Amino acid sequence: MVRILFVAAEAAPLAKVGGMGDVVGALPKVLRKLGYDVRIFMPYYGFLPDKMEVPDKPVWVGNAMFQTFQVFQAVLPGTDVPLYLFGHPSFSQRRVYYGEDEDWRFTLFANGAAEFVWNYEWKPDILHCHDWHTGMLPVWMHQSPDISTIYTIHNLAYQGPWRWRLEQMTWCPWYMQGHNTMAAAVQFADLVNTVSPTYAEQIKTPAYGETLEGLLSFISGKMRGIVNGIDTERYNPEKDRYIMEPFGVDTIERRAPNKIALQEEVGLEINRGAFLMGIVSRLVEQKGLDLIVQMLPQFLGFTNSQLIVLGTGDRYYETQLWEMAGRFPGRMSVQLLYNDALSRRVYAGCDAFLMPSRFEPCGISQMMAMRYGCVPIVRQTGGLVDTVSHNNPATDSGTGYCFDRYEPLDFYTAMVRASEAYRFPDKWQRLQQRGMRQNFSWEKSAVEYVRMYKEVLGLPLDEPVVTAADELAVAPPVATQPSTDKPAATK
Missing domain, CATH: 3.40.50.2000 (Glycogen Phosphorylase B;)
Known part of the structure; x- marks a missing residue:
């Protein structure tokens, strides 16, 4: 062995x-x-x-x-x-x-x-x-x-x-x-x-x-x-005891109560029709926090969208997000902590997941989000390219919304396209199901x-x-005891 x-x-x-x-x-x-x-x-x-x-x-x-x-x-x-x-x-x-x-x-x-x-x-x-x-x-x-x-x-x-x-x-x-x-x-x-x-x-x-x-x-x-x-046994919306209502890809209509429960838990206005976005991340530049800080006030100001942020990181970004939440009471909640159970409820309750990373070696959160029916909005970089494909409503293909250049306007455009698509429930549900069916x-x-x-x-x-x-029949070469004259790592 x-x-x-x-x-x-x-x-x-x-x-x-x-x-x-x-x-x-x-x-x-x-x-x-x-x-x-x-x-x-x-x-x-x-x-x-x-x-x-x-x-x-x-x-x-x-x-x-x-x-x-x-x-x-x-x-x-x-x-x-x-x-x-x-x-x-x-x-x-x-x-x-x-x-x-x-x-x-x-x-x-x-x-x-x-x-x-x-x-x-x-x-x-x-x-x-x-x-x-x-x-x-x-x-x-x-x-x-x-x-x-x-x-x-x-x-x-x-x-x-x-x-x-x-x-x-x-x-x-x-x-x-x-x-x-x-x-x-x-x-x-x-x-x-x-x-x-x-x-x-x-x-x-x-x-x-x-x-x-x-x-x-x-x-x-x-x-x-x-x-x-990702650990698909540990993170399974059909059996997850940390979410309000378990659901699966074929029972996605049961997902709706999770959104209401999340809004109530984090102090957002109870609104089933609001476009609820989530962020579960380290609050650092790598994760695109500068784009988020620049564009969210405009996006929240011109739409009925809501946002929940969960994570900790650089004090500068924590402060910026906290102040922004004060300008949008009932529509933005910032939870400066690490909480695995709450992160699952964010994935299960949000409509979209924001991940506009400057660079991303792989990323786990976008896969978690899709597993729970939360549509990712990502920048096309690193592992995000390998795990998220752009939604094409005409052909019913793709699993999320992607943008290429690391520019505020490109990120804003991707959010607008996703929020507009959310207005068509049947197609949005099929988009959610395509993400849930991915094998991660x-x-x-x-x-x-x-x-x-x-x-x-x-x-x-x-x-x-x-x-x-x-093993008794077919055994690979066995590692041998190093010689006694080998230098030690502490030498």
């Missing part, structure tokens, strides 16, 4: 800030169903005991960067995925990111993961690393030919500490190249993937490459693009990840997955 260790800063439902958490929380359990021995290694955050049972005794104790750490073994809630928690006082606070020690904390985490992989009794064949927090692992694993590495870029904008800072904190091997953590990772990983095919191409250009476009073009031969999926399950995406795992191991792409029952 092929052994794979996911190393990441997030894993839903325990710790989720962005799309990485959804990927790490959902993909391993699907891969285990396909016969892979997949496990997760993540930090032991201070808030985890509130969400799960963690054993008192560690399964392993190690040292890295002159620090002693412990590794606790548990199970990802609601799954059979083994979970290794990296325990150190620097992660005991009730936060995932931010803080002056962020670079140091996650560099220590990556060091700990390397020591664990080299010395623990269970050894992976593939180390699947996620974003800059694990960027040094492909560099260190370069000296371990029995361990293959795959590096996933979830957001290129965050590239980790510079080389000079890394040299102050940890061991940078003599062969290491790259001016920061992510630049080193993409050079030394066996394969690199991003979370959508379009984003994989866009980051090779100056507009999206975040100064790494030249390097990413150079290593493009080992780069892949695989669209994220992880089972579909997992097939592409399996191909990538086979490729990195040198296995035939048409070779069937070896299951636990077959």
